[in-house]
Amino acid sequence: MRRRRRFRSPSWTASLTWKSAVFLTAMCCTLAALLGVLVHTAVTRQTVEHAREKALARLEVVTDAYEAGEPLPRGSGIDPPGLPGSLRALAAGGERGTVVADGPHRPGDPDGQGGPAMWAAGPADGRALATWTDYSHSARTIGGLDRAIIGSSLLAIAATLLVGLFAVGRVTRRLHQSARVARRISAGDLDARVNDPRTARPVRAQDEVAIVAGALDTMASTLQRKLQTEQRFTADVAHELRTPLTGLSAAAELLPPGRPAELVRDRVRAMRALTEDLLEISRLDARTEQVDLAVHDLAPIAERVVRASGTDTEVRVSGAARVETDRRRLERVIGNLVANAHRHGAPPVVLSVDGAVVSVRDHGPGFPAYLLDGGPQRFRTDGAGKGHGLGLTIALGQAQVIGARLDFGNAPDGGALARLTLPEYVRLGDGDSAGNPGGDRGRRGPDDPDGSTGNSSHAS
Numbered sequence: 001m002r003r004r005r006r007f008r009s010p011s012w013t014a015s016l017t018w019k020s021a022v023f024l025t026a027m028c029c030t031l032a033a034l035l036g037v038l039v040h041t042a043v044t045r046q047t048v049e050h051a052r053e054k055a056l057a058r059l060e061v062v063t064d065a066y067e068a069g070e071p072l073p074r075g076s077g078i079d080p081p082g083l084p085g086s087l088r089a090l091a092a093g094g095e096r097g098t099v100v101a102d103g104p105h106r107p108g109d110p111d112g113q114g115g116p117a118m119w120a121a122g123p124a125d126g127r128a129l130a131t132w133t134d135y136s137h138s139a140r141t142i143g144g145l146d147r148a149i150i151g152s153s154l155l156a157i158a159a160t161l162l163v164g165l166f167a168v169g170r171v172t173r174r175l176h177q178s179a180r181v182a183r184r185i186s187a188g189d190l191d192a193r194v195n196d197p198r199t200a201r202p203v204r205a206q207d208e209v210a211i212v213a214g215a216l217d218t219m220a221s222t223l224q225r226k227l228q229t230e231q232r233f234t235a236d237v238a239h240e241l242r243t244p245l246t247g248l249s250a251a252a253e254l255l256p257p258g259r260p261a262e263l264v265r266d267r268v269r270a271m272r273a274l275t276e277d278l279l280e281i282s283r284l285d286a287r288t289e290q291v292d293l294a295v296h297d298l299a300p301i302a303e304r305v306v307r308a309s310g311t312d313t314e315v316r317v318s319g320a321a322r323v324e325t326d327r328r329r330l331e332r333v334i335g336n337l338v339a340n341a342h343r344h345g346a347p348p349v350v351l352s353v354d355g356a357v358v359s360v361r362d363h364g365p366g367f368p369a370y371l372l373d374g375g376p377q378r379f380r381t382d383g384a385g386k387g388h389g390l391g392l393t394i395a396l397g398q399a400q401v402i403g404a405r406l407d408f409g410n411a412p413d414g415g416a417l418a419r420l421t422l423p424e425y426v427r428l429g430d431g432d433s434a435g436n437p438g439g440d441r442g443r444r445g446p447d448d449p450d451g452s453t454g455n456s457s458h459a460s
Helices: 016-067 085-094 136-186 208-253 259-286 297-311 327-344 368-374 391-401
Strands: 076-078 099-100 116-124 127-134 295-299 313-320 322-325 348-353 355-360 405-410 414-419 456-459
Touching: 016 076, 016 099, 016 116, 016 127, 016 136, 076 348, 085 099, 085 116, 085 127, 116 136, 116 313, 127 136, 136 208, 208 348, 259 348, 259 391, 295 297, 295 327, 297 313, 313 327, 322 327, 327 348, 327 355, 327 391, 327 414, 368 405
Parallel strands: 313 348
Antiparallel strands: 076 127, 099 116, 116 127, 295 322, 313 456, 348 355, 355 414, 405 414
16 A cells, blocks of 8 residues: 655744744734624615615605605606515515615616616505615725725735734844854854843843843853863863872882782873873863864874784775874874774774775674764763773864764674764865975875775784
């Protein structure tokens, strides 16, 4: 069975402006129709009553003339042609009545009928004594009134809609401003503020939008103070730990050789590494890092990082590109990814360079679900004591500093896969850029040993 596709309305129909326009239009149309019907009914009733009284008064004159045997006035007669049948039957039954209908035929009328007339009839010896008065002027008056009601209603609807959209537009613009500031805050810009002018003076009455904007600014200020306090605390603790750790490291070197001394030295090295990581994270959080951009060949950097790591990591290079980046920070990112793959994954660990993309993959259980959903978290790891969860956090922060994108995922056939996408360097001319600070490595061509493409090697 074919499933019926559900109709999805355009996204713009969900906006507050569009909904307000529809609501205002519907309410204006309803109000205009209600008022138009009431005015039309009241004026029509008054006009008809006036014409009926006039017709009945004329019928009295015609009846007196008929009873006196005098000639009947013009526009009256016994069973005249054109008299409506319902009124004829009413008069034949001995009652008087009036009705608005077409008048008798008038010479020159193209349709063979007269204009609208107000008929009045009464009994006259078993027949109908009738008279009629011209009702065309009253009909034109009612028609003109209806047109005036419709025209004024359309103008009122248009004016109300324009004024309403202007008022709603001001509100929606302020809401969009608050939303933009909220997105900037969520992206890390804690200096962003709405600064709604209605919140500048507390004694001034505030609407709901101003209350929301003020609450958002207050939340951002409080969050900024808390984060700055945490950043200062982390930096101060790391700085204060440096001095005792230096002394502890020197004291550990004086211990006599043996297993206890090795354990102490290992723990001291771990604490010093943790302290350095905390200092680096505090600098990244403070957003005070300055990048030293230069043009480099990506493949030699990746191979050098693997060699320096002392791990059994396979390096695969295919179509390596030149990138404009900070080499020290890039090496830090790649080194952390390789170390994390060996610490939490399983061999073989493969580092691939494809253009301006560096991928590090292991064949272990893969990244945990919390990391894939929200990114790396400090001091959280599923490695049963292997590390502090700071390596990937630092890698992600340094990647953002150099303008790269670091994505975490799991390979379809198992294993964690980290993909680092760097901004590729594009030459403006045939030759290299003058004053390239990348050194000889940055000027290697694709045929040089360190920059060759399509090779595969192991570094250990």
